[in-house]
Amino acid sequence: MADLRSSLRPALAAVVLALTSLTAAAQTSADSLPRGRFQRAGVRVGEVLEYELTYEHAPELAVIFPDSAANFAPFEYVDRRYSPTRTRQGRSLDRAVYRLRTFSLDSVQVLSLPVTLLRGRDTLLLPTAPTRVRLLRTVAPTTVVGSAPQLRQNVRLLPVEARFNYPYWLAALAGLLLLAGGLVLGFRRSLRGRYRHYRLRKNHAYFLAQYARHIERFTLSRSLTNMERAITLWKNYLSALEDNNISSLTTREIVAHYQDDADVSLALRLADRVIYGNQVSEDESETDLAFVLLRTFAERQFQKVYAAS
Structure with a gap:
C-alpha cells in the first residue's frame, strides 16, 4: 500500500501542474x-x-x-x-x-x-x-544613378562676430594692477610728498580766498564781526598748517609762540584794539596794515612748511 502511494505522487503532481497551466492559458485566452x-x-x-x-x-x-x-x-x-x-x-x-x-x-x-x-x-x-x-520622404529618390554633382569652390570669407577675449583682458588688468602696485611701493615716499605739497597748495589757496573775502566785507560794512572772523580764520589756518593749537591761545601767548615776531605782535595789537576796544577809526590804514601783516606772515609760514615737507 505504501509503495502504491509513493508511485502515485509523481503522477498527481504532473496532473496538478497540467491543470494549473490549463487554467492560466484559459484565463489568458479569456x-x-x-x-x-x-x-x-x-x-x-x-x-x-x-x-x-x-x-x-x-x-x-x-x-x-x-x-x-x-x-x-x-x-x-x-x-x-x-x-x-x-x-x-x-x-x-x-x-x-x-x-x-x-x-x-x-x-x-x-x-x-x-x-x-x-x-x-x-x-x-x-x-x-x-x-x-x-x-515619408521629403526628397524623391532618383531612379538614375549618375555621376556625383559638380561642386563649386567658394573661398569668400564670411563675417564673423567679434567676441570679447576675457582671459587676455583679465591678464592685462592683473598686469596693470601689479605694475601700479610696484610703482606705489617703489615711489611711495615721492608720491606721498607730492600729495602733501598738493594739499598744502590747495589749503593755502582756499585760505587766501576766504581771508580776502572777510577783508572785503569788513571794508564795506566796517563790522567788527567780519574782522574777528578774519583773525579766527588766520589762527585756524596756522593751526592746521603747523599742526599746533594757537587758535585757543591769547594774543600774548601767540606772540610768545612766534618768538616776538614784529609783524605778528603789531598786527594782533592793532586787531585787539579795534575788536575789544571798539575803536574803529575813519582811518583804514591801521586795519589794512594789520590784515597785510597777518597775510604776509601766513605766506611766510606756508613757504617754510612747504620747503620742509
Whole structure:
C-alpha cells in the first residue's frame, strides 16, 4: 500500500501542474491581447510620432506597461503619458501613449511592445501585434544613378562676430594692477610728498580766498564781526598748517609762540584794539596794515612748511 502511494505522487503532481497551466492559458485566452497602433500612417525623419498601447484584462491581474528603458527600435523614446485604469462591467482597461521619433531610412518601420503580466513570482510577456508606419520622404529618390554633382569652390570669407577675449583682458588688468602696485611701493615716499605739497597748495589757496573775502566785507560794512572772523580764520589756518593749537591761545601767548615776531605782535595789537576796544577809526590804514601783516606772515609760514615737507 505504501509503495502504491509513493508511485502515485509523481503522477498527481504532473496532473496538478497540467491543470494549473490549463487554467492560466484559459484565463489568458479569456483576456484580450494588448493592442498597439500609431496615430498616423506616415512619419518624416526626426518627426515626433504617437504610439497608443491599450490592454483590456481582468481587474485582478497585475499589468506593467513598458517604460523609457524598453526597446523601441527602430524608434527613439521621447516621452509618454499614462491614463488611469478604468474598470467597467468586470473588465479593466489600461492605456498609454508613447511619443517616439525615428532617424531610420527604412521605407516601412515596424514596432511591437510587450506588456508584462505578473503572476506571483512569475512574469508573462504579452507582445502586441506588429504595427507598421510608412516613412515619408521629403526628397524623391532618383531612379538614375549618375555621376556625383559638380561642386563649386567658394573661398569668400564670411563675417564673423567679434567676441570679447576675457582671459587676455583679465591678464592685462592683473598686469596693470601689479605694475601700479610696484610703482606705489617703489615711489611711495615721492608720491606721498607730492600729495602733501598738493594739499598744502590747495589749503593755502582756499585760505587766501576766504581771508580776502572777510577783508572785503569788513571794508564795506566796517563790522567788527567780519574782522574777528578774519583773525579766527588766520589762527585756524596756522593751526592746521603747523599742526599746533594757537587758535585757543591769547594774543600774548601767540606772540610768545612766534618768538616776538614784529609783524605778528603789531598786527594782533592793532586787531585787539579795534575788536575789544571798539575803536574803529575813519582811518583804514591801521586795519589794512594789520590784515597785510597777518597775510604776509601766513605766506611766510606756508613757504617754510612747504620747503620742509
